[in-house]
Amino acid sequence: MxxxxxxxxxxxxxxxxxxxxxxxxxxxxxxxxxxxxxxxxxxxxxxxxxxxxxxxxxxxxxxxxxxxxxxxxxxxxxxxxxxxxxxxxxxxxxxxxxxxxxxxxxxxxxxxxxxxxxxxxLALAHTERQSRYDLHDVATQARRDGDGFVLEGHKSVVLNADAAGLIVVSARVSGDRRDPAGIGLFLVPADAPGLTVQPYPTQDGGRAAEVMLADVRLGGDAVLGDPESGLPLLRRVAEHGIAALAAEAVGSMSALHALTVEYLKTRKQFGVAVGSFQALQHRAVDMLIALEQARSMAIYGAMMVDAADADERAAALSSVKVQINKACRLVGQEAVQLHGGIGMTMEYLGAHHFKRLAMIEYQLGDTPFHLRRVADAGVLVAA
CATH class of the missing domain: 1.10.540.10 (Acyl-CoA dehydrogenase/oxidase, N-terminal domain)
Structure with missing residues (x-):
């Protein structure tokens, strides 16, 4: 290939x-x-x-x-x-x-x-306070009103919502809060009456917001696809998000690894560069191995994100997220350890890569969540 x-x-x-x-x-x-x-x-x-x-x-x-x-x-x-x-x-x-x-x-x-x-x-508003990583856990309501809908609810941690002109909102048209069916995706203009956006900075230097919907009225043309079968579409969006996050993580880890190696070459202890110590060389190599494994998984994610089989695609992207999450933690923590105190200093670029990698680990599903999905799919390789 x-x-x-x-x-x-x-x-x-x-x-x-x-x-x-x-x-x-x-x-x-x-x-x-x-x-x-x-x-x-x-x-x-x-x-x-x-x-x-x-x-x-x-x-x-x-x-x-x-x-x-x-x-x-x-x-x-x-x-x-x-x-x-x-x-x-x-x-x-x-x-x-x-x-x-x-x-x-x-x-x-x-x-x-x-x-x-x-x-x-655009922005995507899907997370709710109680939902954690379950895309089907939707309490926001979309009540039918003639040919249109009225939205009521609260979405959390909506990335860059205050900069969006159009927000894609998941809302429940029918069924109970955790039913897979009955969920629709709606295009809500940022200036829609009843829509409130409360922005705040995130730990990694980005932006997110709480999005409140109170009697937000939309026409029938605001629905993406079937108003009661939006969950498969939402899952596809999340899978594309995982593939993109994997690539972002690879870019950040490669920059952080390069910063760490350069620091080991210049930081001196006992009169010599600390990079001459074999134990630290081994740890830098461990970082490189994790980075290259993550790079392979990012490529795999890009290859599988448009696969026709939904179950195969979901298992593949969860596998990607598990490996990326583990690499983010290993590379980030090793970089901090090898830098010493400066590795957690906000005046140093490496600390900001560490913070971003820590955030990626929990975006769109942490390691236990996706490892459980891989196990449920039956694609784990026996030891």
Whole structure:
């Protein structure tokens, strides 16, 4: 099997890596970007759109650039390597995937041009206070009202919701709170009456928000697909999110490993560089092995995220998340240990990679959650 990038993918990699490196030359630059009103640079987002990144997942027929999971992997690895705070993951991966897979022709025609141009950003509101990682645990209600719906509920930790013009909201049309059936996905404009967004910074330098819906009235054209069969679509969106997070983690881990090795070469103890101590060399190699295993799993995730068999796809992406989570923890903790006290200093770039890796470990499912899914699927290899 050929794992080399095509010429077009190679050009995308070179351009996005160059752009991210120029946009984030230092930790101080990242801090300034994160301190802006929306939590990122509007100018950088415009440049993302000019590079074609915002329209990456959409087909050329819809005005996009016809990219796929591999192209998303390329962009997310560059984002992770530079700790870029622009909402590519929230908008172009999560929100746009829901729209791409669930929208009808009229919805695609209405929304995709703005997304491609960078003038419309999306957010996905699915987590609730009681739901943890269970996508089917939905208490937010969508009550039928003639041809439309009225939404009532509360969504938590909605990434970049305060910067979104359109929020994809999961809500229950019928059934009990944890029923798999009866869940719909709705397109809610950010200026809809009754919608309240309360933003806050996250521990890794990003942004999230609490989203409250009180008597939010939507027309029938706001529904993505079948209003009572939205859970399979939501699961597809989460799987694309896992594949993207895997690539971001690889980018962040590679940068953190490089920082650690460079520190070992320059930090002196007993008159010599600490990198000359064999025990520390072994630990740096352990970090590299975990990184390369994670890279393989990120590629596997990109290959499997569009697999036709839903059960096989779900087991594969849970396997990816388990390995990525373990690598994030090992690489992050080893980097802190090998750096010593500076590894937890907020004035040092490595500490921010550590924080981002710690957050990735718990996004879209922690290790026990996905390990249980892999075990339930019966695909664990016997010792």
């Amino acid at each position: 050929d794992f080399d990038f095509s010429d077009e993918q190679g050009l995308l990699r070179d351009s996005i890596e160059r752009f991210c490196a120029d946009a984030y030359p230092s930790l101080e630059t990242r801090r300034r970007r994160a301190a802006e009103p929306l939590g990122f640079s509007a100018d950088n987002w415009r440049r993302f759109a000019e590079l074609g990144v915002c329209g990456l997942p959409f087909s050329e027929e819809d005005g996009g650039f016809g990219g796929g999971p591999v192209e998303t992997m390329i962009v997310m690895e560059a984002v992770g390597r530079t700790l870029a705070v622009e909402p590519f993951f929230a908008s172009t991966v999560l929100g746009a995937t829901a729209l791409r897979l669930g929208a009808d022709a009229a919805q695609r025609e209405r929304y995709i041009p703005g997304i491609v141009e960078g003038t419309l950003r």
